[in-house]
Amino acid sequence: MNTITLYSPEEALAVIPHLLGFVPTHHAVVLGIDSTPPACSGLPDGACPILTVDLATGPLTEERARALAATLLACGVRRAVLAVYSDDAELQVARDGSEYVGAAEILWEALEERWGEAAELFLYFADPRGFMSVSGQLRPWNELQGSLAAAQFVYEGSAPTETPPEMAIIPQSPALRDAAEHVRAMWHMREAAADDAETMSSGEDTGGKPSTMTAGAACDTHGAGDMLTGTVGRLLHRRGDSALTAAEAGALAAVIDQVPLRDALLAWALAEVPLGMPLRPEEIMGLKMPHVVRADNVRLLLEAVAAYVPTAPVLATSAYLAWWLGMNSVAAARVQSACEIDPGYTLTRLLSEALDASVLPPWMTASEMVDN
Numbered sequence: 001m002n003t004i005t006l007y008s009p010e011e012a013l014a015v016i017p018h019l020l021g022f023v024p025t026h027h028a029v030v031l032g033i034d035s036t037p038p039a040c041s042g043l044p045d046g047a048c049p050i051l052t053v054d055l056a057t058g059p060l061t062e063e064r065a066r067a068l069a070a071t072l073l074a075c076g077v078r079r080a081v082l083a084v085y086s087d088d089a090e091l092q093v094a095r096d097g098s099e100y101v102g103a104a105e106i107l108w109e110a111l112e113e114r115w116g117e118a119a120e121l122f123l124y125f126a127d128p129r130g131f132m133s134v135s136g137q138l139r140p141w142n143e144l145q146g147s148l149a150a151a152q153f154v155y156e157g158s159a160p161t162e163t164p165p166e167m168a169i170i171p172q173s174p175a176l177r178d179a180a181e182h183v184r185a186m187w188h189m190r191e192a193a194a195d196d197a198e199t200m201s202s203g204e205d206t207g208g209k210p211s212t213m214t215a216g217a218a219c220d221t222h223g224a225g226d227m228l229t230g231t232v233g234r235l236l237h238r239r240g241d242s243a244l245t246a247a248e249a250g251a252l253a254a255v256i257d258q259v260p261l262r263d264a265l266l267a268w269a270l271a272e273v274p275l276g277m278p279l280r281p282e283e284i285m286g287l288k289m290p291h292v293v294r295a296d297n298v299r300l301l302l303e304a305v306a307a308y309v310p311t312a313p314v315l316a317t318s319a320y321l322a323w324w325l326g327m328n329s330v331a332a333a334r335v336q337s338a339c340e341i342d343p344g345y346t347l348t349r350l351l352s353e354a355l356d357a358s359v360l361p362p363w364m365t366a367s368e369m370v371d372n
Helices: 007-019 063-075 088-118 146-157 176-203 224-235 245-256 258-270 283-286 292-308 313-325 328-341 346-356
Strands: 027-035 050-054 077-083 120-126 130-132
Touching: 007 027, 007 077, 007 120, 007 146, 027 063, 027 088, 027 283, 050 063, 063 077, 063 088, 063 313, 077 088, 088 120, 088 130, 120 146, 176 292, 224 245, 245 258, 245 292, 245 313, 258 283, 258 292, 258 313, 292 346, 313 328, 313 346
Parallel strands: 077 120
Antiparallel strands: 027 050, 027 077, 120 130
């Protein structure tokens, strides 16, 4: 689906479950409905974010609202809908209406300061019976049955579930996993042989005498780098996890085991730099917005690799990209899986601490975006 046309703001309520894949029940959902994303994101004009806050983890505080506002501004959103889902919309309005009106005002003020009269923010409350504005009456869901946007989703096979979908990665067969792990082990053996060859050719451990063995004779020491620069781009053009073979998954897992190459892949996924060029941490953290399309494609590729080789480096690298994209639930699931395999892996530990502290990626909380 390339374009969704909404003929009224409340029609957003009809498409939100299709966009999320499940029917929200205790969530605050912000859906952009008009935007001009920055060029660095790789997103087409009009592409809008959908942001979800699980209210079971806590209320929509001012801090959370300002983070949502910063994200909307970073994505170039001019108009948005804030929908608050609960078991009883009327009770929610009576009990907590002022809290959500305050959050809506924070969003509106940020949009209005950036876009002036072009800015719009719509606030709705919803429950299993229907939806309402803060000062209106509860309206039944059947009023939105004629939504052409929702009908388009249904026509294309969308069927939102009653609960959020499982986030577990479905593993490949034991035979394919064994084959991928064998390839990974072979790559590490080749790298070890290359290291030994370089040591011998330099005269170390040979009594100072040159050795006739060369690095080239033992192994191509740039093999891992060639895998990174020559294969990842090709794989990203394929469609579907089934396109990834066990051999490719094992080789990529071996590459990601090497921290410099892992970091080079992350830098390329997040920023507009040549594949294989590393960025300093402060350069990555200073990004105004990641290259959303490429980062998510790499994340999905890593998910496919993890189905063959569920190592801590692969899972943590996928989690890091998910965190950068604001997909904290996915990031938390991958971090948990990585911790079960190797709790000492540095990237896993850092991400776990960030998620526990509800730290968002810097592009979502840039101070110049949230000051009003």
